[in-house]
Amino acid sequence: MTYFTAVEAAGGIPLGIAPLPERKLRVLYENCDALLLPGGMDLDSDSYGGGPGPEGEVHPELDRAELLLTSWARQDRVPLLGICRGAQLLNIALGGTLWRDLPSECGAAGHGGGEDEPTRHHDIAVAPGSRLRAILGSDSLPANSRHHQACRSAGDGLRVSAHAPDGIPEAIEAAGADADWFAVGVQWHPEELPHDHPAGSRRLVEALLHAAQPVSALLPAG
Template sequence: MTRPFIGITTWRRSIDTDLGTGRPAHTLGAEYAAPVEAAGAAVVLLPPTAGVDAVLDRLDGLVLSGGEDVDPARYGAEPQEGKTYDVARDAFEIALARGARERGLPVLAICRGLQVSNIAFGGSLIVDIPVSADHQPVQDADAQLSARHPISLLDGSRLAAVYGTPDRVVNTIHHQSIDVPAPGFRPVAWTPDGIVEAIEADDDWPLWAVQWHPEKMTAPDEAADEAPLFAAFVAAARRYAAEHAAAQKGTR
């Protein structure tokens, strides 16, 4: 069976290499590609480019990955002191989200990806989530990766159907989330403190947008719990590929 072709967005960072310190690089944690490939897809990494339509026309699915904050100017808020923003990445990913919806292209949006998806269609964010039992300040790496909180999924939502349960426990590696959902989208998951943890489109666009990081839940039991999300996304990409192949064949 042909593997659907999935693009995953990257994060521009400065890294040390044999050619010098602080070299600019487009990066992505290996944990993003692994579960997508395990679900049966082929993966390509997507740095920002002006050729958004050309990229989308070649994809069967899109992963909007996590990373740094989106520039608050995108939704009418003030920048945070000491924060820097990647305006090129913001513009690229917002254009990808809009183009994907126009095409009905399946999208898995993770953390920042959820935030990009909401901003792209007119929603806004909480610039800094108030501290609560469920959302502590961002900690050192080990503590942050091990932090967990419960969520409740909306009964009847596509996400609840994917997981087969209305109640889950997920990781928490974010200090922002949705404030006002974009028109045409609805929240479908929340923490006990009321923070939105997932959204879906009101129409049949196959979008799974989650605030947690399913790819970073790598312990065997947690990875097994998250596998249905990647499987559903890749299955939707496979259907998209088949439908477009049939449509192209019919025009010959």
């Protein structure tokens, strides 16, 4: 299942965009009821002042566009779901930090993400009382894993809402003063799991759609 079919299967109308100039990006944004920030290439460290370090292919203009979208969504309380890179971008947009390369920085080698490396699987522990717990309906469930970067410390107005067995954050969500904003980021790839899988796209995207009512379009940026 792709991001587009996941949105369609949940009853939404997906609209994909390119990293456009700000004025044009704003026009598209104002015609959307929610944002879905998808997975993809690494975030450019220059986009968040990360300095030199290990990273794969980057797209600075895409970073710029998605950071703008996230900033607008936070201000306007537009519901947002970030997947893999999208979760990391949500965290960076709100001042959080990243593990830029899990194996070399903290020895966490069980998350996949290397070139030609197969997708891995592990359980995730979901925080009690979290929005994610209410969406997924479970405190622990299996998920796929294909990433070498991850959220490290949660940004302002965010909290970690799930962990991998090695302690690496697997999800973040809006909290505190931003608790009224539906903003959830997950490190795994729900769109690659069976539609009815407990960590799959159905529950997550349906929750996004519900938060976005009335829905006219959802936006997988990129």
